[in-house]
Amino acid sequence: MSMRTNYCGLTTEALLGQTVSLCGWVHRRRDHGGVIFIDLRDREGLVQVVCDPDRAEVFKNAETVRNEFCLRITGIVRNRPDGTINANLKSGKVEVLCHELEILNASVTPPFQLDDENLSETTRLTHRVLDLRRPQMQNNLRLRYKVSMEVRKFLDANGFIDIETPMLTKSTPEGARDYLVPSRVNAGNFFALPQSPQLFKQLLMVANFDRYYQITKCFRDEDLRADRQPEFTQIDCETSFMSEQEIRDMFEGMIRGVFKNTLNIDLPNPFPVMDFAEAMGLYGSDKPDMRVKLKFTDLTDVMKDVDFKVFSNAANMVNGRVVGMLVPGGGSMPRSEIDAYDQFVRIYGAKGLAYIKVNDKAAGRDGLQAPIVKNLHDAALAEIIARTGANDGDLIFFGADKAKIVNDAIGALRVKIGHSEFGKANGLFEDVWKPLWVIDFPMFEHDEENDRWTATHHPFTAPKDGHEDLMETDPGKCIAKAYDMVLNGWELGGGSVRIHRADVQSKVFRALKINDEEAQLKFGFLLDALQYGAPPHGGLAFGLDRIVTMMTGAESIRDVIAFPKTQRAQCLLTQAPSEVDEKQLKELHIRLRAAEPKVV
Amino acid sequence: MSMRTNYCGLTTEALLGQTVSLCGWVHRRRDHGGVIFIDLRDREGLVQVVCDPDRAEVFKNAETVRNEFCLRITGIVRNRPDGTINANLKSGKVEVLCHELEILNASVTPPFQLDDENLSETTRLTHRVLDLRRPQMQNNLRLRYKVSMEVRKFLDANGFIDIETPMLTKSTPEGARDYLVPSRVNAGNFFALPQSPQLFKQLLMVANFDRYYQITKCFRDEDLRADRQPEFTQIDCETSFMSEQEIRDMFEGMIRGVFKNTLNIDLPNPFPVMDFAEAMGLYGSDKPDMRVKLKFTDLTDVMKDVDFKVFSNAANMVNGRVVGMLVPGGGSMPRSEIDAYDQFVRIYGAKGLAYIKVNDKAAGRDGLQAPIVKNLHDAALAEIIARTGANDGDLIFFGADKAKIVNDAIGALRVKIGHSEFGKANGLFEDVWKPLWVIDFPMFEHDEENDRWTATHHPFTAPKDGHEDLMETDPGKCIAKAYDMVLNGWELGGGSVRIHRADVQSKVFRALKINDEEAQLKFGFLLDALQYGAPPHGGLAFGLDRIVTMMTGAESIRDVIAFPKTQRAQCLLTQAPSEVDEKQLKELHIRLRAAEPKVV
Missing domain, CATH: 2.40.50.140 (Nucleic acid-binding proteins)
Structure with a gap:
């Protein structure tokens, strides 16, 4: 019975x-x-x-x-x-x-009521087993399961097969962020836990598996920000013989299916597509939150000759940028709120927040209210009004600095205003799901500190057709076949078409100033594989934790993981990591550095 | 296009x-x-x-x-x-x-022909990408995928949900076989990679997830035998509120479904069930290969007073055992083959292999041919013939030693003869799929070296109802609610009903001489969870690598893993494990022991 x-x-x-x-x-x-x-x-x-x-x-x-x-x-x-x-x-x-x-x-009295809404995270993680009994956590983990199962069903129906790649693998020579695992059998040698299965999935394409996926743990030993964990789960996919467009269509369909079949949400079909340059230009971000109805107006060219030094210096600086951001109805924003935003943008390195209130644009200069107005000539003021399309009662915020600071600061301000009470009351925020493809990323970023080019994505990303020679002649102009899927300001996933030809791969290495010996040492087994008729291939990876966090509306990815680590990378339930026996260390041929005598 | x-x-x-x-x-x-x-x-x-x-x-x-x-x-x-x-x-x-x-x-000339059947494993693993293009490897990995997907579909249909448990977890205090991962953020502390998600899946039952599964990597740092890998994949399952019988029925159905839906093989319904004592008694193994039509006849009691010292010593020894194994038609076995078997059993610690050929049993002693006959009295000979049911033309092999040696040696001999040309020609081997449940394992095994009881399965396994007190009065007689699924001599999976009550758990710890402090240190978080109304629960884990190896008929589990390690725990493709930078070690607060100055 x-x-x-x-x-x-x-x-x-x-x-x-x-x-x-x-x-x-x-x-x-x-x-x-x-x-x-x-x-x-x-x-x-x-x-x-x-x-x-x-x-x-x-x-x-x-x-x-x-x-x-x-x-x-x-x-x-x-x-x-x-x-x-x-x-x-x-x-x-x-x-x-x-x-x-x-x-x-029987049960002893629990340390808290399950329906207590005000538990500290420390309490919750220490008593995780009881915390997991709460309906919210039950729902979160069941939704997580449903999402992963929907992903599997979709990929199965489309001919993808799940192939496991190694957890104990090779440390990359620069090795930053690698978790290392000492080998007992091979004294003095270490495995690394994978940061992603990138190279293995490319090898599987060369090995004729054609369509691969895996929902797998990846590891990154970095200081933990709010939404990061030392181990995180990727939906990792790769396919041969498909174009960038076909790959994007395929995985857009997957995400649309997941939202429909789990939460009965209809995402737009197709997703809008925006190139990187436009995203940075209009939103200062490569993952713009499209629910927010605010955008940048570029004014760099207009500000080169104004008296206001903050603007003219930025406009004349290498990599400088001046933007305005029109806030419709912003004229009614209280001074205290503007002051708070002024403080807010300083977090991102801005030195302050200039603005203009448009009281009566028909009145020209006199209808504009702000300390900076007097230092801007008429033509500049007219152009600001014209380009932003400002009307009476609106407000324009300005950013002027190195482009990176402007983008970060005014980009964050854009999102903050959109999500504020003011933004919601003034129709600047639309509470819907707004997915977006951001495409055409640059192949290379310039590392100013070391004056060299680095790969924006990774060095196996293919350049756009016809851009191969730009890698040598003008690396900054070279565009990659790389794409990110963005939803409401979060990157859900990203990927690229990969390089499948050894000669193109060599050009990338030359652009990155990686010589043959170094390339062989770092990526020898991939380069070797490329020689044997590697097929055109590409793919992407989604962050499962993040997708589920968004879908559940959880405050942290820790709320969609059964047994997460804290921001100090500790498990409060099991007390991991912990000290281990000297005997264990001895077997692994290592010892603690703390035991090293200090030289005084 | x-x-x-x-x-x-x-x-x-x-x-x-x-x-x-x-x-x-x-x-x-x-x-x-x-x-x-x-x-x-x-x-x-x-x-x-x-x-x-x-x-x-x-x-x-x-x-x-x-x-x-x-x-x-x-x-x-x-x-x-x-x-x-x-x-x-x-x-x-x-x-x-x-x-x-x-x-x-284009492709350079491959180092071997893809259809070459005689490649060394070193060549194959070094050029794994090309090796994986071979149809056999393509088929193996696709079957592996189909098996895992069938498992997921079955478990999904039965309300199981996949929940991920940590890869970076706590080292158990004895810690043998743990792979350790030094923490950068928490100097001097280490994570361990899980040997299994055992404790976490029990916690999930206490947390009301009711039915859990995961297809996940587990890690064991041991010397690698032919069919082991440092990282291996388990189908790990646990359920609340089901009896042992219900659990076995559920997972038997899963395996039957997997075989049917992938290879169109009908496994018997239901699987036969045998208790541990019978399996050891008749086959000397807790995972008998039921395709082989040979079994042991226990003769220990008969041999206590015979002149042949090898038999009488074993029969009178503590934990001694004497068995006969009838080989029908074995009288025709050539002397050279018998000699080879004599050598074979020595691998397992036997000191030799006694036998009797039955030429004419009506003739009594004179109809029996073997050197040992003269040292066995008439009653013993008659009992051998009667119990084994030997007929003219048969042969009986004997094992006499400590039970463990007899079971290992004659158990291995049983399989060897069954699979031999002789066995196949004489109907001693049936080439079909023969699954079997082995149940009623003992709770404890006696560790003679340290004169203490150890847990046969693990210390969270529940005793049979009514056996709770035996843990204190007669641990050797205490039977566990543990079960293994066996197929053709391989253990596919195993599990148990777990202890859900703290008082029973304490009895187990007492039987194992684990004091409260030690228990708290080792398993504190589980013991803590048991206090809050832990539900009756149980489960099991299957070895995916092994299941697929059997199904494909592969020679090694390395043939069903995309990127396996060698028996030296190395990846010939990526050269992992490898040396790492001093800088990396420094960040992890460890250094190599090899660098330690030797004290002379």
Whole structure:
């Protein structure tokens, strides 16, 4: 005989009159009119169990149960009395009259109430097992599962096969952020945990697997920001013989299917596509939050000869930029809010936040209100109004500095205003899902500090057709076949068409000033593989943690991971990482550096 | 326009007359009667491409291609001429008359022919990318994918959800076999890679996830035997509120479904069930190969008073055992074969291999042929014949020693004879799939060296109902709710019902002489969780690598893993593990022990 016949949360009127056995936890016990009511909880939800005093043994047992006791009950499903129906529960029209009650396991008093909304994260992570019993965490992890299963079904239907790549692999020579694993058998040697399966998936394409995917852990040993974990999960995909457009269409379809089949959300079809230059130009970001109805107006050329030095210096600087950002209706923004934004942009390196209120544009200079107006000549003011399309009652914020600072600061300001009460009240924010492809990334970024070019994406990304020679003649102009999928200001995933020809790969290495020996040492096995008829191929990787965080509206990716690490990379539940025995270190041929005598 | 419209291997008569674009590799090029024939290969197989000299450009290109060049061709599907149909290919009735031929990528000459059957494993693993192009490896990894996807579909349909558990976790205090990962952020501390998600999956049951699974990497740093890898993949499952029988039924159904839906093999329904004691008694193994029609006959009690010291000593020894193994028709076995078996059992610690040939059992002692006969009294000989059921023309092998040696040696001999030419010719081997549940394992094994009890499975395994007190009074008699699924002599998976009550867990720790402090240190977070109404739960784990190895008939699990390690735990493709920079070690607060000055 089965321990249970039904789930608590799925006990509905369809079972009326039937005897059921249910297992679950005491969510709440109420004694009312001499009868004991137990809300019994399992993963599907709650059901009300009624223990009458005329069943003496049941009642006696019921009197001893406390919250979080684990029970098995058997009873008959019946209608709840009129007026006691709970419309919030699937089981809310019925209750179970208990005939047998077995205490499967008692519980000590939990350190907190499961429905307490104000738990600190430390408490939650320390008592993670109880925290995971809370409906929100149950829902988050079940949605995570549904997302990954939808991904698998989609990819399976499209001929992708899941192939496992190694977890114990090779450290890359610069090795920053690699987690290392000392080898016992091979003294003095180390494995590295993969930062991504990038090279292996390319090898699988060369090996004729044609369409690969994997939902796999990746590792990065970096200081942990709010939305990072030392181990994170990627949906990693690669395909041969498909163009950039075909790849994007394929994976756009995947994400659309996931949203539809899990949350019944219809994402736009097709997703809008924007090139990198436009994204940076209009939003100062390669992952713009398109829900926000604000954009940049470039004014660099206009400001070269104004008296206001902040603007003219930036406009004449190498890599300088001056932008305006029109805030429709912003004229009513209180001074205190403007001051707060002034402080806010300084976080991103801006030295302040200039603005102009447009009171009466027909009045020319006199209709514009701001300290900077007097230092801008008429032509500049007219151009500002014309280009931004400002109307009376609007406000224009300005950024003027190195382009990176302007983009970061005014880009962040754009999002902040959009999400503010002001933004929402003034129609500057549209609360919908706004996906976007950002494409045509530059192949290379200039590393000013070391005066050299680095790969924007990674050195295996293919240049656009016809851009191969630019790698040598004008690297900054060379565009890559790289693409990111962005949703509401978050990068969901990104990828590229890869280089499949050894001669093109050599050009990239030359542009990056990687000589043959270094290339061989770092990527020898990939370069070797490219020689044997490597096929045209490309792919991308999605961050599963982040996708699910967005979909659940969770505050942190830690809320969509069963056993996450803290921002100090610690597990509060198991106390990992921890000290280990000297014997273990000895077997691994290492010792702690702390034991090193200090030279004074 | 798509780079390709169809797969080479799926180009069949259904496409006759159509123009197709195919991408793939030159498997073979033949010039015949002024026409060039290219067998083009993709992951679905081969198709014949015909390049006529009257299409000059195509022909010119075709002349330059060599094996493993990567091509894109466009052409018209037409019937092959009569007499040239290849019944071994899906595409064997058709060929593609090539109109366009683009060389997507050239190939240098491969270091070996892909269809060479005699490659060394070193060659194969060094050039793994080419090795993976071989049909056998393509099939192995695709079957592996199908198996894992069938598992997911089955578990999904049964309400199991995939939940990821940490890869960076805590080292267990004894820590043998743990791979360690030094923490950069937490100096002097180490993560361990999981040997299994055992404790986490139990925590998930306490956390009300009810039915969990994961197909996940596990790690064990041990000397590598033929069928082990440092990282291996487990199908890890756990469920609450199910009995042992229900759990076994569930997962038996899963494996039956996997075999049916991938290889169209019908495994028996239900699987036979045998308890541990019977398995050891009859086959000397807890994973008997049931294809072999040989079994042990226990003779320990019969041999206590015989003159033959090898038998009587073993029969009177603590933990001694004497068995006979009847080999029907074995009387015809040549002396050389018997001698070879005598050598074989010595590998397992046996000191020799006694036997009796039954020439004429009606003749009593005189009808039995063997040196040992003269040292066995009449009653013993009669009992040997009676118990084994020997007939004229049969042979009986004997094992007499400590039980462990007898079981290992005669158990291995049983399998060896069964699989031998002799065994197959004499009906001692049935070439079918023979699954089996082995259940009722002992809770504890006695560690003679340290005179203490150790857990046979792990210390969280529940004792059989009613056996709780035996843990203290007679641990050797205490039976566990543990079970292994065995197929053709291999353990596919195993598991148990777990302890969900803290008081029972304490009894186990007492039996294992683990004191409270030690228990808290080792398993504190599990013990803590058990206090909060832990539900009855249990589960099991299957070895995916091994299942797929069996299903493919591969010689090694390395043939079902894309990028395996050698038996020296090295990756010949990437050269992992490798040396790392001093800078990296410094960041991780460790240094190499080799650098330690030796004290002379």
